[in-house]
Amino acid sequence: MVSLSEALASQKPQLGAAVDAGWKTLAQDEQLTFAKYRRLILPFDGYVFWVREGALSKGAAGNTSPLNAWALNYPARVTTASPTLVVEGSIHVSSDLHQEEAKTYSVNRVVLTTDEEIQDLNALAPDELYICSYEETRFAFSSRGYFFDQAQTWHYAGAAVYSDMDPQIVDDPATFDSANVVVSNSLPLWLALNTYVPIYPLQPQQPSLTLWPSFLAPQNEAPPYATVHILPETTKALSAAPFFDKMMTHTQQARETVRVTLKGTRNFNAQDFIDVVSRYTVDYGTFGIANMPIVRDDKLGQVELTALSMTKVIDFEVNYVQTRQNNLVRQLILKALASIYDATGQLLA
Numbered sequence: 001m002v003s004l005s006e007a008l009a010s011q012k013p014q015l016g017a018a019v020d021a022g023w024k025t026l027a028q029d030e031q032l033t034f035a036k037y038r039r040l041i042l043p044f045d046g047y048v049f050w051v052r053e054g055a056l057s058k059g060a061a062g063n064t065s066p067l068n069a070w071a072l073n074y075p076a077r078v079t080t081a082s083p084t085l086v087v088e089g090s091i092h093v094s095s096d097l098h099q100e101e102a103k104t105y106s107v108n109r110v111v112l113t114t115d116e117e118i119q120d121l122n123a124l125a126p127d128e129l130y131i132c133s134y135e136e137t138r139f140a141f142s143s144r145g146y147f148f149d150q151a152q153t154w155h156y157a158g159a160a161v162y163s164d165m166d167p168q169i170v171d172d173p174a175t176f177d178s179a180n181v182v183v184s185n186s187l188p189l190w191l192a193l194n195t196y197v198p199i200y201p202l203q204p205q206q207p208s209l210t211l212w213p214s215f216l217a218p219q220n221e222a223p224p225y226a227t228v229h230i231l232p233e234t235t236k237a238l239s240a241a242p243f244f245d246k247m248m249t250h251t252q253q254a255r256e257t258v259r260v261t262l263k264g265t266r267n268f269n270a271q272d273f274i275d276v277v278s279r280y281t282v283d284y285g286t287f288g289i290a291n292m293p294i295v296r297d298d299k300l301g302q303v304e305l306t307a308l309s310m311t312k313v314i315d316f317e318v319n320y321v322q323t324r325q326n327n328l329v330r331q332l333i334l335k336a337l338a339s340i341y342d343a344t345g346q347l348l349a
Helices: 004-010 014-027 163-168 187-195 267-284 326-334
Strands: 031-041 048-052 084-088 090-099 104-114 128-134 137-148 153-160 210-213 225-230 250-263 287-289 295-298 311-323
Touching: 048 163, 084 104, 104 137, 187 210, 187 225, 187 267, 250 267, 267 287, 267 295, 267 311
Parallel strands: 210 225
Antiparallel strands: 031 048, 031 084, 031 128, 090 104, 104 153, 128 137, 137 153, 225 250, 250 311, 287 311, 295 311
């Protein structure tokens, strides 16, 4: 039985009741259904896709990638968000038309107003996302704001999925190409450092941090880690024309500048990283270093702390062969373990 004090506490303030009645009149009992998507990171080039919850098995190639795994001693993830979420609220949409060199597109900004906090959004893990379809437009939320306690009204803001970002959302894995890399530069060669094991035992043997593609580091990733940024304008050909082998595979010598940003590292970590990269190029010859890399300190701070983060930058000029990275993919597949069963399903080896 609810006590009088509990009943009074559950009632909205006078302002909140008035605002609640107003937006419910506008919403006309409208309900929005959100579907949960899980982040899939391609192991070869770190590209991010969002796959509908339950569509991929736990043994999918992307989910077993070092880039998609939790670090050692990482706290256990507790998630209570449901696969689907139904929210009652009112939707406000504003549209702006943008014209750029390579595309003309609309930016649809969405604000969802509700009278209750959506707890499932708070329960999402960093590799989970809710996406809603509304009048043939899909959108997700990036912020929450304009909360006033007396009004007891929550506003969730976001933007509709851009037209050129729509392929990053996968509803049917059968239509998803997981065998071919997306990038055309040397990024897959750098991400392979995450699983690099030297052919002879010397220290340091491996990078002391995980490498991520620039702009794709996980949300609120705890250092130490590093990002690999390949300056697009620096990629250029070294050979006058591409070479075609008997399988008509396109290959061409190329050079580009690669900027590695190390987060949460001290000087000895940065020096060790340069040594590991140098040894990696000698062991496997996937690319060559054309300059003399040096560690530079970057000054990035937070005014609330009046302190600087431990950020270091190393620029590499590398020569490599720009080709279809299927060769790298095949090497990874050849290293996988296979299980052999007989006709009755009995495990043989």
